[in-house]
Amino acid sequence: MAAMSDNGRHPSAYDSKHVIGDAVFAGVALTVSGPLSILQGVSAIAHGRIFSPAGYTYRFDLTAWGWIHVVIGLALFVIGVGILLDKAWARGAGIAVAGISMITQFMFVPYYPVWSIIVMAFDLLIVWALSRSFHPGASGRR
Template identity: 30%
Template sequence: MASTPHGTPLTATPSATDRELAARRSAFPSGWVLFAAVTLFMSGGMTIVFGFAAVLNDKVVTVGGSGGPAIWDLTAWGWVGIVTGIVMVLTGIGLALQMGVARWAAVGFVTLHAILMFPVASAFPIVAIVVIALDVVILYELTVAWGSA
């Protein structure tokens, strides 16, 4: 019979304390998932702010020159941003609450959000680059340890 240096036999069955600690750990999201949830929440919040800026005064977000931005109607694009941002914020909350469907939804929404930010780059290049970078970080966080989270 195998034993530890202290004379306590090793068993295959975890003790009540070990089971309680494992239950507490599983009740709280892992660091990756929690960080993805917070980052998704922040990225969605930035998208909502951009959307409100475009809806409330589309003259403020136009680029100088005769060409203007790649988006034809910034007011309509602003509404798309507001709706997308709200969905991202809610998905971030779902991730923090460890809802299984939220992880799949987050991967889909974040991918779509990153693609939808490319036309915005002509109007707000720095904001678009920051938001796309946040989306890539979120995707990495959600997929790097898919089986362990």
């Protein structure tokens, strides 16, 4: 049985005031970014005509783009909740999925440029915050 810390929780590899601030920011940002991506995807699925792409290398059917954004948005939200619940798997997954989200937003720029650039910047902040607070292999005992 694992030893309990003074606060009644099992010790975590991420227990420090500095790490908690970055993790809380990233968790909240992911739980906001996820629904934004979901809304973007639902808009693309339901009202494909609001997006007006020109000839574009990464051109997909807008319904396909919509589903891509919905799936990524759900993953971002679930991982954000995992980070806020201090799940060890969530930090690495958050970096990976926020990076994937950044790439898909980049590919979506011709369809909806301002929104995509804002979400890309938000995803970059998430990757930065999670990278600052990520300590793989830490034992959790201090």
